Amino acid sequence: MGTLFKSELMSRCQLYLPPEAAYNCVAELGELGLAQFVDLNPDVSAFQRQFVGEVKRCEEMERKLRYVETEIVKEKIVIAEESEGNIPAPAPREIVELEASLTTIENNLREVNTNYVALRKNHLELSELKNMLKKTEVFLSENQLNLQELDENTRLLDDPSEREKELEEQNYSSMKFNLTGGVIDRARLLAFERMLWRVSMGNVFLKVADIDEQMEDPSTGDILYKAVFIIFFQGEALRSRVKKICEGFHAAVYPCPDSGVERREMMCGVDTRLSDLSTVLTQTTEHRHRLLVAAAASLRSSYVKVRKMKAVYHVLNMFSQRDGGRVLIGEAWLPTSDIPDIRAAVNTGAQTAGATIPPTIEKVPTTEEHPTFNR
16 A cells, blocks of 8 residues: 555556557546556557557547537627536437537537628618718808808809909819718728828818728627728829729728618618618627537537547557457556456456457566556
């Protein structure tokens, strides 16, 4: 019997396991936690071992579980804790079911997330369009009132020369102005304005208004600070230049009708689409939350099963094959006093697997220093 200062007596033993029962036997030994295995294939790389395919499958399942856990943590959902001792290593036939279940959960989550990001992106674009139409309507209506007041004042003058000058100004003002409206990040606004001024040589008129509504990035959820801009210019040459400048500064350009009636009709249509989109977003969020709550209930138990399964296959990769693969041979250090319990656990694993050949444990005489073991 070992003490705090002295290790228990250890024996190096060979284990002869039938291949169909090897997994269950090693799993039972793992639950006991009394065996330290020795690698019998030190010269074989990890990619050339017998159970490397199963280890890769376990690593892929771990990746899926980490992805699901990341999504659950983002939503601040409580994950149910599980004790490792209460969950045995899954049987080999359960691996396919667990793998299929994790694949289904991951695919459903990815599909919902993709749809959710697309819906939020569409919602952001509609919100920007709504703000642009609103700011444009306010700006153009204010200027129209100013022009009407100016027109009423000028009609009080009866001087014919002034009338002729007025007609010339009206003819000049009747020239067609192009209007381009959109939304840009506030941080790029100053450089955007300077570039427009230089490229057009001062032949554009820019009107800017900040968007007070809080907006979020569809992918990251970060808060966006945007501003509406309206550009007035003449000529097709300037149109192409303005378009290129907007593309260069990643400004979103939206169609803006010249007529007030058309703008108000477009505003009504945008409001309707935003209302419908908000309903769909709410339903998508609820569906995603239900998926994550269901996944959180079994997340820890799935983690334990996959990690135990992976540990079993890592140990089996230390075994060597004999007689054309009809028997697996492994070596391990075992506490001498616990060898009867270890034999019973190995026999239990063989019976669970339905093996016809019983496993065997034999002591191997050695002069090698045994590992330290304290209970």
